[in-house]
Amino acid sequence: MDESLWYIFINASLISNFVLAYFLGICPFLGVSGKLDTASKMGGAVTFVMLISSMCAYGINTLLVAIDAPFLQLISYIVVIASTVQLVEMFVKKMSPALFRALGIFLPLITTNCAILGLALFQTNKGYGFLQSLVYALGAGIGFTLALVLMAGIRQQLDFASPPKVVKGTVITLLIAGILSLSFMGFSGLGG
Amino acid sequence: MSQLVKEPKQKSFFTTLAESPSTNEFLKGIWKDNPIFVQVLGMCPVLAVTNTAENALAMGFATTFVLMMSNILVSLLRNVIPKEVRIASYILIIATFVTMTDYAIQAISVDLHKSLGAFISLIVVNCLILSRAEAFASKNTVIPSILDGLGMGLGFVLALFSLGAVRELLGNGSILGFSIFSANFQEWIVMILPAGGFFTLALWLLLFNILKERRNHG
Numbered sequence: 001m002d003e004s005l006w007y008i009f010i011n012a013s014l015i016s017n018f019v020l021a022y023f024l025g026i027c028p029f030l031g032v033s034g035k036l037d038t039a040s041k042m043g044g045a046v047t048f049v050m051l052i053s054s055m056c057a058y059g060i061n062t063l064l065v066a067i068d069a070p071f072l073q074l075i076s077y078i079v080v081i082a083s084t085v086q087l088v089e090m091f092v093k094k095m096s097p098a099l100f101r102a103l104g105i106f107l108p109l110i111t112t113n114c115a116i117l118g119l120a121l122f123q124t125n126k127g128y129g130f131l132q133s134l135v136y137a138l139g140a141g142i143g144f145t146l147a148l149v150l151m152a153g154i155r156q157q158l159d160f161a162s163p164p165k166v167v168k169g170t171v172i173t174l175l176i177a178g179i180l181s182l183s184f185m186g187f188s189g190l191g192g
Numbered sequence: 193m194s195q196l197v198k199e200p201k202q203k204s205f206f207t208t209l210a211e212s213p214s215t216n217e218f219l220k221g222i223w224k225d226n227p228i229f230v231q232v233l234g235m236c237p238v239l240a241v242t243n244t245a246e247n248a249l250a251m252g253f254a255t256t257f258v259l260m261m262s263n264i265l266v267s268l269l270r271n272v273i274p275k276e277v278r279i280a281s282y283i284l285i286i287a288t289f290v291t292m293t294d295y296a297i298q299a300i301s302v303d304l305h306k307s308l309g310a311f312i313s314l315i316v317v318n319c320l321i322l323s324r325a326e327a328f329a330s331k332n333t334v335i336p337s338i339l340d341g342l343g344m345g346l347g348f349v350l351a352l353f354s355l356g357a358v359r360e361l362l363g364n365g366s367i368l369g370f371s372i373f374s375a376n377f378q379e380w381i382v383m384i385l386p387a388g389g390f391f392t393l394a395l396w397l398l399l400f401n402i403l404k405e406r407r408n409h410g
Contacts, residue, residue, distance in 0.1 A: 021386050026235040027319055071295070074313050075287045082280060111283070114236040114317045121310045166401040170232055171394050178390030185385070 005135045012139030019147040020181040025115030039152035043145025054137035056080040057120035077120045085111045221343030228351035234320035239389035248356025256345025258289045263341035266329040282325040290315045359383045
């Protein structure tokens with residue numbers, strides 16, 4: 001694979017945005033996008049976990065190819081991700097108890113965030129090298145944060161509007177996500 | 193005594209069946225606690241692979257299989273697994289079954305495997321499966337766990353299919369590959385695109401909300 005790093009970055013963050021084009025990480029996208037502050041920090045945590053697990057996934061994949069055991073791929077990826085999340089959880093708890101409380105259940109749930117496992121699987125499928133994987137992870141993380149922050153901003157404005165009772169909550173969030181997804185399609189072709 | 197009086201003397205087979213707790217374990221997943229429309233769990237595959245009804249069904253049944261098998265194993269091992277490492281153990285159990293499913297689908301149909309792509313592997317992180325393992329299978333015996341898994345799985349299939357059918361019908365003019373509309377039907381390309389997934393799901397949830405509202409007022 002000889003895609004340029006710039007293209008990989010633009011592709012992961014904008015053109016094939018993990019949330020709005022691949023539907024990965026919808027749970028935190030719907031769950032934590034209520035407040036701008038929490039959303040951006042959640043994005044940061046996810047990006048961090050993505051970077052670490054992407055590096056680990058690259059290492060593991062090299063090892064698994066070497067010992068010819070591709071069927072262990074999924075199991076080992078998920079174990080690595082779970083441990084990384086545990087690490088981040090302990091780190092956040094120590095450094096910022098307030099953020100820890102704000103993220104609440106969604107922090108351990110990063111483990112079951114499809115975006116992270118998806119990233120590990122996609123980079124393996126695409127056959128990215130180490131540096132490419134890292135850039136891919138960074139792009140995906142930033143794309144995830146961008147989608148989350150955009151959504152949170154819109155939802156904060158929405159608090160001042162009064163939508164009909166039946167569309168409140170998930171329904172209107174999904175409609176907004178659809179419109180965001182349409183607008184992100186405008187990025188296709190960018191980065192060459 | 194009063195309880196005895198309330199109980200009717202002869203119950204039809206279906207009433208007994210409908211009132212038994214096991215039927216309830218089974219049915220709650222399909223309607224009352226539908227994983228998608230009511231609990232809003234496991235959204236990623238719901239949106240990603242429902243661009244055709246066929247993909248939706250395949251994904252639904254694969255998930256049902258994993259859900260049932262992991263429920264069985266988790267409920268069998270519920271007294272063996274230490275509490276501290278239970279989530280990790282559940283994920284490992286789920287990952288094992290997903291790997292099996294992945295290889296099975298690849299063996300059955302390469303085309304299907306290609307169109308579902310990484311989303312088969314991503315069944316591992318479907319919140320629905322982990323939440324059933326944690327909330328139900330780890331506290332119940334095997335038979336109710338199987339029924340719970342089957343019910344939730346079928347509820348999931350139902351939801352996926354209702355999304356996939358709408359998207360395929362409007363976006364492609366067909367259902368399960370059979371053309372429904374005449375040749376000059378203009379496809380709604382947006383329904384096949386990611387945005388269509390969001391819109392369709394939003395509309396189904398809206399329908400459910402309206403029905404709920406009606407029932408509460410009526």
